[in-house]
Amino acid sequence: MSRLFSDRLLIALAPDSLVLLRLKGPRVVEKHKIACDPAFGAEPWQAAVATLARLIEPIRDAKVEVTVVLSNHFARYALVPKSEALANATEETAFVRYCFSKIHGERSKEWDVRLSRASSGLVRIASAVDSKLIEAIRSSFPTTAKAKLVSVQPFLMSAFNQWRSLLSGKGARAWILLVESQRACLAHFEDNRWTAVRNTRGSFEGPEQWAELLDRERQRDGGAGAGTPEGVYVHAPQSSKASFAETRGWTFSKLTLAPVEGLAPADADPFAMALCAR
Amino acid sequence: MTPGRLELDYIAAPHRPQWIGVSLLIVALVVAGDTVLRHRGARHELAALDAAQGLLNPDRKPQRTVPKERLDEEAKAVDAVVRQLTVPWAQMIEAVETASTSDVVLLQMQPEAQQRTLHMTAEAKSREAMLKYVRRLGETRALSGVYLVSHQVQTDNPARPIQFSVQAGFRSVQ
Numbered sequence: 001m002s003r004l005f006s007d008r009l010l011i012a013l014a015p016d017s018l019v020l021l022r023l024k025g026p027r028v029v030e031k032h033k034i035a036c037d038p039a040f041g042a043e044p045w046q047a048a049v050a051t052l053a054r055l056i057e058p059i060r061d062a063k064v065e066v067t068v069v070l071s072n073h074f075a076r077y078a079l080v081p082k083s084e085a086l087a088n089a090t091e092e093t094a095f096v097r098y099c100f101s102k103i104h105g106e107r108s109k110e111w112d113v114r115l116s117r118a119s120s121g122l123v124r125i126a127s128a129v130d131s132k133l134i135e136a137i138r139s140s141f142p143t144t145a146k147a148k149l150v151s152v153q154p155f156l157m158s159a160f161n162q163w164r165s166l167l168s169g170k171g172a173r174a175w176i177l178l179v180e181s182q183r184a185c186l187a188h189f190e191d192n193r194w195t196a197v198r199n200t201r202g203s204f205e206g207p208e209q210w211a212e213l214l215d216r217e218r219q220r221d222g223g224a225g226a227g228t229p230e231g232v233y234v235h236a237p238q239s240s241k242a243s244f245a246e247t248r249g250w251t252f253s254k255l256t257l258a259p260v261e262g263l264a265p266a267d268a269d270p271f272a273m274a275l276c277a278r
Numbered sequence: 279m280t281p282g283r284l285e286l287d288y289i290a291a292p293h294r295p296q297w298i299g300v301s302l303l304i305v306a307l308v309v310a311g312d313t314v315l316r317h318r319g320a321r322h323e324l325a326a327l328d329a330a331q332g333l334l335n336p337d338r339k340p341q342r343t344v345p346k347e348r349l350d351e352e353a354k355a356v357d358a359v360v361r362q363l364t365v366p367w368a369q370m371i372e373a374v375e376t377a378s379t380s381d382v383v384l385l386q387m388q389p390e391a392q393q394r395t396l397h398m399t400a401e402a403k404s405r406e407a408m409l410k411y412v413r414r415l416g417e418t419r420a421l422s423g424v425y426l427v428s429h430q431v432q433t434d435n436p437a438r439p440i441q442f443s444v445q446a447g448f449r450s451v452q
Contacts, residue, residue, distance in 0.1 A: 114286040127286040134288050152288040160284045168280040192281050 007064045012273035013048040014071035019274045028262035033270050045074050049136045060145035067151040067277045068137055072185040075154035076128045077197045078103060096126045125194045127154045156185055158276035159235055163255055179204050179236035186217055196221060205239055207247040214250055237269035365391050370448055373418035381407035398444045408440050421446040
């Protein structure tokens with residue numbers, strides 16, 4: 001690889017861990033997983049960000065491009081109806097904030113929001129992240145440093161972009177379930193549009209809990225689609241030993257990442273969230 | 279069709295739709311193709327004009343370098359022709375006619391342009407007539423260095439004439 005090209009740092013931040021991969025071209029040349037104390041600080045992200053700052057300090061002057069993936073613990077999602085009355089980006093942002101405030105109340109005022117591009121559907125997906133978290137990550141990469149922060153993205157974005165080709169085809173519909181420690185993010189995608197998204201705290205170790213969550217979500221949706229077989233794509237690297245057997249009528253398909261040069265498949269699971277942003 | 283990317287990035291600007299790049303690429307290719315065609319057309323036109331004017335021929339092979347030896351040979355040949363052309367025939371003939379007598383018959387006259395000499399073969403009735411003829415040639419203005427090269431009595435002839443050769447140099451007479 002030419003020296004003109006920067007190395008890439010893929011970092012995944014979660015309340016209890018920070019994962020870092022350094023890639024030279026397609027090859028992983030460095031990997032670290034550092035445990036963090038979720039109880040450190042007032043916010044659940046503070047331990048991971050403090051670790052990030054310490055970790056990045058010695059390599060600030062290295063020519064690297066940094067992508068940070070945020071655990072779904074640090075992100076909220078909402079479906080935002082498309083409105084023709086919104087004239088510009090400012091009005092759109094205000095509307096997205098309004099949608100989050102209806103769900104989460106006053107605290108959403110401190111969140112930084114993003115709205116996905118319009119697709120063919122009438123509903124778009126939006127995300128919200130604590131503004132202080134984004135600011136803290138930015139401050140770890142001063143503009144004078146050679147290490148450049150090029151992306152900070154919530155896990156749902158990384159995962160969907162990694163596996164979106166599975167949802168191709170007219171009329172394709174499926175559930176996507178992203179399982180982390182004490183967290184599950186469930187989204188439904190149908191005919192090129194989002195129809196549901198839920199980011200829930202709890203223990204989701206195996207198919208039984210997944211099926212329970214899916215049943216709940218279907219009930220919330222008015223039971224639409226009950227009895228119709230639907231695939232569920234599951235990314236649960238921490239439950240790699242769990243059986244993906246059909247449970248309560250739900251068929252689970254394991255989402256796996258393509259092998260990465262320099263990283264043995266048996267060692268890849270802890271780094272899966274970061275690798276989704278490849 | 280694969281669903282579009284989900285863009286919720288907090289740093290990077292959203293990816294532009296791919297069709298913009300594809301459209302730009304197509305336009306660029308069309309322009310580049312048109313430029314190539316125009317260039318080719320212009321070259322053909324230029325070649326046609328050059329051929330018509332006989333000034334240039336793009337397909338003409340470059341001239342090969344002529345070896346020095348060959349140039350020297352050609353120069354010598356040219357010089358030889360020039361010397362041949364500058365042999366003073368009129369003066370030589372006049373000199374030979376002036377020297378002629380009734381006792382000598384001129385059989386052959388051969389000038390050597392390069393050496394600027396004249397070889398003559400003649401037949402004389404007697405030895406005296408031969409010597410007188412050689413002396414008279416030497417007295418002409420056109421010839422110089424006249425001398426008797428050889429002589430031989432023709433014994434098979436009852437009159438016993440003498441066949442002889444004379445060499446003389448010729449002067450350039452203005």
